[in-house]
Amino acid sequence: RKEVEQDPGPFNVPEGATVAFNCTYSNSASQSFFWYRQDCRKEPKLLMSVYSSGNEDGRFTAQLNRASQYISLLIRDSKLSDSATYLCVVTTTSGTYKYIFGTGTRLKVLA
Amino acid sequence: GAGVSQSPSNKVTEKGKDVELRCDPISGHTALYWYRQRLGQGLEFLIYFQGNSAPDKSGLPSDRFSAERTGESVSTLTIQRTQQEDSAVYLCASSLDRGMGPQHFGDGTRLSIL
Numbered sequence: 001r002k003e004v005e006q007d008p009g010p011f012n013v014p015e016g017a018t019v020a021f022n023c024t025y026s027n028s029a030s031q032s033f034f035w036y037r038q039d040c041r042k043e044p045k046l047l048m049s050v051y052s053s054g055n056e057d058g059r060f061t062a063q064l065n066r067a068s069q070y071i072s073l074l075i076r077d078s079k080l081s082d083s084a085t086y087l088c089v090v091t092t093t094s095g096t097y098k099y100i101f102g103t104g105t106r107l108k109v110l111a
Numbered sequence: 112g113a114g115v116s117q118s119p120s121n122k123v124t125e126k127g128k129d130v131e132l133r134c135d136p137i138s139g140h141t142a143l144y145w146y147r148q149r150l151g152q153g154l155e156f157l158i159y160f161q162g163n164s165a166p167d168k169s170g171l172p173s174d175r176f177s178a179e180r181t182g183e184s185v186s187t188l189t190i191q192r193t194q195q196e197d198s199a200v201y202l203c204a205s206s207l208d209r210g211m212g213p214q215h216f217g218d219g220t221r222l223s224i225l
Contacts, residue, residue: 034213043202043216044154087154089213097161099144099206099214103153 001026004090006102014110017078021105023088024070033064033071036087038104044087047073078109113137115217117203123223126195132188132220134203141183144214146202147172154202160186161208190222198224 006023013019025033033050048055050062050071061074071090075082088102116135124130136143145157156170160180171177175193180186190197200221204214 032212041200043219046213046215049213098156098159098167101154 003027003092003100004088004102006086006088006105008103009106010108011105012108012110013078015078015080017109018074018076019078019107020072020074021086021088021107022070022072023090023102023105024068025088025090025092025100026069027090027092028066028069030069030090030092032091033062034089035060035062035071035073036089036101038085038087040084044101047086075107078107080109080111083107083109115203115205115215117201117217117220119220120218121221121223123225124193125225127192129189129191130193130222132190132201132203132222134186134188134205134217136183136186136203136205137215139183139207140205140215141208142206143180143186144204144206145178145186145188146204147199148202148219149199157188157201193222193224195224198222 004025035047036044037047038044048057048062050064054063059076063072085104085106087104090100118133141162143160146154148154158178159167175191178188200219202216202219204216206214
């Protein structure tokens with residue numbers, strides 16, 4: 001089992017739709033959680049950190065469920081510019097400290 | 112500068128040549144990471160530096176790959192006797208400390224081996 005798993009997609013949604021992605025992690029001792037966005041042929045950019053109580057940034061809402069070991073990202077009122085790959089990142093201290101990246105979920109917002 | 116800086120942006124070289132890639136982390140960030148990303152694939156961890164501690168080299172794919180970092184400053188990733196399968200984007204990231212907050216990435220170096 002991979003340490004961090006994401007549905008690769010693609011998720012094709014119309015403009016204005018609400019879309020949600022989940023990311024599961026295997027290490028119950030994982031400490032920090034982040035969502036990154038990666039555009040084609042560009043570097044990953046931090047979208048938001050994920051806090052235990054859940055957090056919101058404009059149209060984006062992130063949730064953490066420690067009991068079920070997953071994090072989620074909700075995007076409301078999708079824009080064409082939201083089209084990208086969304087990477088889930090989990091930090092873990094299994095032996096050595098690492099940031100573990102999921103392989104990403106591809107989102108296409110259609111006009 | 113405010114962000115992670117990498118150079119060169121693009122590098123095209125012949126198979127068998129050595130290449131050196133440079134990363135300048137965000138000032139004050141003690142942790143520095145190198146990743147490789149092949150076209151259409153996810154990030155592949157290569158090596159991690161934390162202050163003056165011994166680096167975590169567990170991701171380096173072969174002994175042709177090496178990296179150095181002096182203190183908390185610039186890092187260089189060297190690939191010797193390049194092969195075509197080394198063609199990829201090499202990304203550098205830094206963070207405040209080990210596990211302290213998110214990583215911030217540079218623009219990457221796009222390496223093409225002819």
